[in-house]
Amino acid sequence: MGEKIGVYVCHCGSNIAGVVDVEEVARWAKEKFPEVTVSRDYKFMCSSPGQELIENDIKDLGLTRVVVAACSPHLHEKTFRGACQRAGLNPYFFEMASIREQVAWVTKDKLQATIKSKALVDGAIRRVINHESLEPIKVDITADTLIVGGGVAGIQAALEIADSGSHVILVEREPSIGGHMAQFDKTFPTLDCSACILTPKMFDIGNHPNITLLTWSEVESVDGYVGNFEIKIRKKARMVIEDLCTGCLVCQEKCPKRVIDDVYEVGMAKRKAIYVPFPQAVPNKPVLDTENCTFFQTGKCQVCQKVCPTGAIDYEQKDQLLEFKVGNIILATGYDLFDARRIPQYGYGKLPNVITSLEFERLTNASGPTNGEILLADGRKPETIAVVHCVGSRDKNYNEYCSSICCMQSLKFAHLAREKTGAQVYNFYIDIRTPQKDYEEFYNRILDEGTLFIRGKVGEITNIPRTAEEEGKLIVQAFDTLAGIQRRIPVDLVILSAALEPRSDSVEVGKLFGIACGAQGWMIERHPKLDPVATMTEGVFIAGCAQGPKDIPASVSQGAAAAARVISKIQQGQVLLEPIRASIDENRCSGCRICNNLCPFTAITFDEIKEVSSVNVALCQGCGTCVAACPAGAISGTHYSDKQILSQIEGILDPALQLSK
Amino acid sequence: MSTNGKPKFSMYWAASCGGCEISVLNIHEKILEVDANFEVVFWPVAMDSKYKDLEAMEDNSILLTLFNGGIRNDENEEIARLLRKKTQIMVAFGSCATEGGIPGLGNLGTMKSIFDTAYFGVSTENPEQIYPKTSFESQFGQLHLPKMYPVLRTLDQVVPVDYFMPGCPPEPHQIGAVIDLVIQVLNGKAELPPKGSVIGAGTSTVCDECKRTRTEKKIKKFMRIQDVERIDPEICLFDQGIPCNGPATSSGCDARCPAVGAQCIGCYGPAGGVIDYGARLMSAFASVIDSNDPDEIESILESIPDPAGQFYRFNLAKSLLRSSKYAWKGE
Amino acid sequence: MSRTEVLAHQSSAVGSSTASLSYDPDIQHCIQCGNCSGICPTGFAMEFPPSKIIAALRAGIYTNVTKSDSVWMCIACSACTTACPTLIPITELLMAQTKEELILAGNVPVELQSALENSHRYGNPMGESPRKRAEWVETVDFPVPVLDKETPDVDFLWFVGDYGSYHSSVIPATIAFAKILNLLNINFGILGNQESSDGDSQRLSGEKGLFEMLAEKNAKIFEKFNFKEIITTDPHAFNAFKNAYPEIGISYPARHYSQFLYEKIDQLKPLLTKKVNARVTFHDPCYLGRVNGIFEEPRALINAVPGVEYVEMFHNHQNSLCCGGGGGGMWLDGFQWKKTHARSSEWRIKEAVDAGADIMVVACPYEKPRFQDAVKNVPGAEKMAILDLSELLLAAME
């Protein structure tokens, strides 16, 4: 073999060296492999001097391959590839052995740890010999961006990108943008009015020259790849000609049909059959709900058409399919509220004065069904109120995760309820979690105000009294874990801080865009810490609650972050893709078509004339499934070739490196 | 060089059915060219020859040996080594020598099970319960039979082989082409391919030569050919649910089996570069099963009752594992 | 520290007697939310409700728990287990083992002690003579086959249970079910004097050893006969055969009689000819509903009775309220009354009154005596009838 290999074994301070005999591993590698020209151990390979060590050896000794035995490649593979590149060696002539995460940190016995490290290094050396020189793949980027979801995260992202000069297509399922934030009254911890801060942004969206706003629309299909997505959007028939409609809303006013509004008013109030969801809606153009419209159901009425001054009502309107080409996509599809009926002992749906957080938001909202008055079902004012935290959150029967906003939201409820009604408020909590700026101060403020806190997850809520004091009340029964006793608190109103849940269709939506959702249903980010708005699919980003429960500041931050990532891609003009791709040797492909159906990214196509299959390099994501499936061995995968893996297996299983007894 | 100046040729029949020997005769008048260009010095099935005559020959004095059959016993091995010593160009001829072939399937079981099947199976009439012995006292003295090995090996697992010529048996036109080539080389008109090459086969797979129309593959059930009501003459057998090994099998046979409505069983061996033929087939077959439900997958797989036989019919002895544990453990 | 080291460290801090509990990874999941102790119907009277026991285990002061007798307020209704957000098997693991510790420490109310002793000596907690177990059979004018050597084969083995065999207010329900079996021409048999207590309530009141003894005794009898399935009139017996017996290697298919009758509902319906004009509610037994998920079968049977107007009480289905008899509660009446001067059976009857029910249907032999007592003490319940599911069905047949 003509290769000259440099092997570098990292101490990682004492992280590795405290368990693995790093000097021995380095000595052994040099002794065993004639191709190993130099083998060193060093305190911190990832440090500048560590990297220089590699660079100098490449230059001075003419190394053709480099192996570093250190931490996980997920941490420093890029670092060392960079070192190789700086010294003029193709970065893919490098291989890493993870002897920290996979050996030093998980193995008790030092001798065995050293043997295992040698085995991993052995595999890496034999693999790297078979490495090939590779170049990243370059793809052009279309400057337009698709944003799905017009809640605050999507709005923020759209404005950032549009302001930077690129075009945005913002798609919203509902008749208006605004999302959940448009339903809220006040926002924590500053208690500023939700509508006051959101409405201007919504207005900007509606009037921005760089934004195409498509409400009452849904994405139907997504093809292509980063830089070059082809999108089909179904624009549902509004039965209102938008160009003619002036938003005077006479139609809404005159429409005789009232329908319970399950979306914006969460079932607490009615709307008309032709409606805009709320006064500040953007666009301020109504939608005709054909399922409830008297004309569509019985053929009689047509009041809206008669009263419309501009003749904008069109009962014949059909869904439209619009096509766009975009370079990047941001998904900001938000969350659903947990259905509190699923916890029978809380009586939601059965006891009229047990309400959810969103219902309370409407109740306290000046534009809500009671004009902002907090009233019981029978119109009385509540004198005592219970706020129940963690309803459907932190509970493995429903959702294991913490919904993250409920503590602050519940504190806000306590404040608003007290302020508006003077009622005594009890907050039932497991733990109070207020980790952001000014949040703990808000908690203190609520404590100061005299809200009572009981530490204990509510056991049950009933209307069955055991004492005279409980008559006519709702009784919240909980174990006060601090006092060590079970308590029954009679109250008039119970607010359930229900969990945030992934959208019921998040998995299907994820599939549509080629991204995955975790076990809970939240869309998975590329890296939970270092890459929270990117996804595993290049060019598809996520923001806001689609990625996990979060509050408004965090949603806005993510919207802006995702926008920054997109703008940066647009500015680069091109995208570099990891050259881990499959390719088909046409001469050896006999067109058996085994592979044709295996690629979820539709990267494999069949040429009917040549009768061979081929891989579209830009679509291929490099999973290697087709490589493993090709019966003729005609498909090969770069950087994970049969030869590389098989030689790694031989090294890793070398009988000389059996565990000692 | 031989006395008459012609290069010497030999052919040997080890663990195999003998079809390869017949296929050489099947090249028709081309056999005359063999005779014209070679002196046949050793070919037990065609002429009388003794091992001691072979031993007496000078090393490397035979130009070309076509060795067919796998190495099943110590006689096979002894002759393989002897021929290797005497031969310049050693060709593993046919599936058995190349990859074990049907006798290689014996590697799935123990030697005892092989003998029991052969001597006491339902198709054997053996009222005296005769069982072979390695040595036997006869009226002419002590007689010896070759000793069986527990595992059949391919020729190249025993001696170095220069070229491999797959097929069960190799197609006559392929044999003819190889003979033409050797003659041209002898006349200085061509060069031999690199040592270790597969000769007499194509570079692609059977599908390449198969005329049937193929579509994307999605399999809900595999069916044995006799269970298919009507085989569509135009459409790919695999697409019809018939487990055809064509996609993995080296071309060179003109897709003779699929052409007449029988699935390819893989006698031409793996396509170039494939390490384990059966593993590739398993991977391919499993990949196109049209289900993500574990139980349904399980039940679809039940329609492949004998996966080792399906995927390793000719190739077991050349596979990564080579034999079952029962064979090498003897239990 | 590795995981095992952590656990070992903790167990050594707690002391050996509770090692197995604190060792249990289930217990480690507790987030001390107190939900178990909050939902517990008797939690108001407990010094150490479940979450506090776990806290004591973690603090290494478990002996405080075994010194307190408040654990005997637990009626093993499983409300805590169903609600636990970290899925800790509180009833089966934490409470049963804690009760076992209390028994070992000699901290047992006398009435429970004697029920356990009776179970040991006579095979039933009441201390009745085993020979009288099948006495009720003599009082009926239709055949109730008792399995023996001559007739060992039968389709269904009906496990009658302790209260069904001995308790004067439950025997009518037993007879009613027997009559229905006859009307449906079911090939069944009972064990008669050979039957012993199923042992489930003894197990949940901390006497695992006694449970095993009773289970093995029953298993020996089961072996003698051939049957397809066991039918129980007692949800506790059903739970025992379905979940607890298999754990100690005794496995027979078993069903509660409400499931069995529901399967035969098409045969039953033509027999239900008489109208029962009443508002009827159903009390979900803990070990039928919450623990084993059977909610709809008894309701379907009740609704098959002509004339019935079905009403639901506030607590129903998974969220049902215990009658107070489970987990040894049946044998702790005096003790619990003294502690609380309250009875959950009375709360339950009050809910039935609120629901406007004329009849409360039950499907567990513990319930009838408890609710019949409670009816006398709850204003407005004087006229309410407590009927077993079989009794209601039979009333519609005759």
Added chain:
Amino acid sequence: MSDNPNNQFEPLILGFTCNWCSYRAADNAGLARLKYPPNIRLIRLMCSGRLDPQFILKGFAEGADGVLVTGCHPGDCHYVEQNYKTMRRFKLLHKTLDQMGVKRGRLKLVWASAAEGMILANEIEKFVEEVRQLGPLNWPKWDKPLEVVADYEVVVEEK
């Protein structure tokens, strides 16, 4: 494991991970300093869908006593659904290995998400113990001449 007083058999286990879930689970186990037996040696692939059955057979042929296949949970695959193909291949391989006399217990499939370091560590620990119970596989190194491997030489005797 480490102090091996009984001189017990130490199985050699080859493991395959996908880049996105199970390899990260291994990283995660490391970060959490969970201890598991050193018998396992992992190879990273981009996806469990890349797992060619050849690699597994090669592992057994090269002396592995067990092979552990890991990947993202079904439904969570980074490449949408390739791990289902892994599942199918795994099941077929199990069937074939039956015929080759390699017990099913020697080839195991475990799903582990990036966060499930604990699960992966536990599964490794369990698997090592399971394979230990099965004993050494000792697949022959066929590169030696057959007669040298005297153990396998069975000569038919008279019946």
